[in-house]
Amino acid sequence: MGLPVREKFWSIDPKRTAHLAIDIQNDFLDDDGFYREIGIDITHLKRVIEPIGRLHAACQERGIPTFWTQHGTGSNSEAGLLADLAPGILSNALKVGTWGYEIHSAFTLGEHDVRIPKLRLSAFFQTDLELRLRG
Numbered sequence: 001m002g003l004p005v006r007e008k009f010w011s012i013d014p015k016r017t018a019h020l021a022i023d024i025q026n027d028f029l030d031d032d033g034f035y036r037e038i039g040i041d042i043t044h045l046k047r048v049i050e051p052i053g054r055l056h057a058a059c060q061e062r063g064i065p066t067f068w069t070q071h072g073t074g075s076n077s078e079a080g081l082l083a084d085l086a087p088g089i090l091s092n093a094l095k096v097g098t099w100g101y102e103i104h105s106a107f108t109l110g111e112h113d114v115r116i117p118k119l120r121l122s123a124f125f126q127t128d129l130e131l132r133l134r135g
Helices: 049-062 081-085 087-092 129-134
Strands: 019-022 066-071 113-118
Touching: 019 049, 049 066, 066 129, 113 129
Parallel strands: 019 066, 066 113
Antiparallel strands: none
16 A cells, blocks of 8 residues: 555745746647657647646736747757757757747747747756746
8 A cells, every 4th residue: 555645735926936848849749740740659749738738828827937948959060969869850850940849839928938949958958947947
């Protein structure tokens, strides 16, 4: 038998709270995106859209910012080791300025939303995310 779990409730201070949405982009989550194009079953990935949408709406109502990371490059030279490991992906997907790079079309960004472009898998490596969260 497992350990009993008690519910815990706490108040959230909107001035000290943020919603972080990692790489919710068309190339990953849309039926017309690159992942689906190359044969990846994205059914399990698409399950995040609805709950993130509910959370995002609740954050917007309360003035809580959502930080949307966007993984992508302008060229393979910006991608580092990933360009060597997966050159096919980078040649066709996640290019800055393309539809595939954009936040999934299910979401409408508002005044409290912030885009965080990133070149690497980590949302913190060579981005200003940590600085913005601490702010």
